[in-house]
Amino acid sequence: MATTPQTPRDGFGGIAFLHTAPGHVATFGVLMTDMAPNIPVRQTVKADLLEAARQAGGLTPEIAALAREALEDLAANGARVVVCTCSTVGGCVSMMQEAGMEEGGMQEAGTPRFLRIDAPMAQAAVRIGGRILVVATVEESLASARGLIERTAETEGRPVDVRGLLVPGAWPLFAAGDRTGYRRTVVATVRAAAGDVDAVVLAQASMATAADELSDLSMPVLCSPRAGVTKAIATWRATARDSAEIQG
Structure with a gap:
């Protein structure tokens, strides 16, 4: 586990x-610096969670338990908001919500909030509606993102046609540090497949750099980092207000 503190502060x-x-x-550090430089940030990397999920073919109960432990550890160390940025293991947050750990407005003030980075993106896609093309470079992430969008559509009562597309050969490029090759592979695949869909969803945070190069497409191209960080900041500010009211 590697932890990178930013703007450290007692508590x-x-x-x-x-x-x-x-x-x-680096991606999320830059976003937080640009969007909310006064909010303290800590980032933890647990690559073993994704590797385990890939080997298991998805998020198993055992891997979900490990992810939950990692998220709860961040909360126990003082985080007001904890965000899972991995679309593959992000289902752990959904499980925590379904188990009652998250109750929206019913939560007590001061209770840490757990978020998945791709939830706002999924909500935006559902509100566009129609034919949604979900693109991923990891098979397990594709399944997770499709499931999230379908559940979101069901919750909101909006009919959608969710289609999946796996970008072959892309993830090894990212894992090897070839960000340019990764981006180009994603862009080329999306351009060839977008066709008549109403929205394209880039399922993984790692794909965000491809969105700018696809801005000329006739349909919206959605990615998770900025939308997810916007939600995290808004949630943090809400919890800060709640805490201030209690202390006052």
Whole structure:
């Protein structure tokens, strides 16, 4: 486990990110610096969670328990908001919510909030509606993202046609540090397959750099980092207000 503190402060009280790829540390560090430089940030990388999920063919109960432990550890160390940035193991947060650990507005003030980075993206896709093409470079992430969008659509009562597309050969490029090759492979695959869909969802945070190069497509291309960070910041500010009211 590698932890990178940013703006350290006694008691922490900020936003913690759980990653499964080291490359996300810079991405989310820049976003937080640009969007909310005064909020303390800690980032933890546990690449073994993604590797275990890939070997198991998805998020098993055992892997979910390990992910939950990692998320709860970040909360126990002072984070007000804990964000899982991995679409594959992000289902752990959904499980925690379904188990009653998250109850939206019913939560007590001061209770840490657990978020998955791709939830706002899924909600945006469902609100666009119609034919949604979900693109991923890891098979397990594709299944997780499709499931999230389908559950979101069911919750909101909106009919959607969710299609999946796995980008062959892309993930080894990212894992090897070839970000340019990874981005180009994703962009080329999406351009060839977008066709008549109403929205494209880039399921993994690692794919965000491809979104800018796809901005000329006729349909929206959604990615998770900025939308997820926006949600995390809003949630942090809400918890900060709640805490201030209690102390007042």
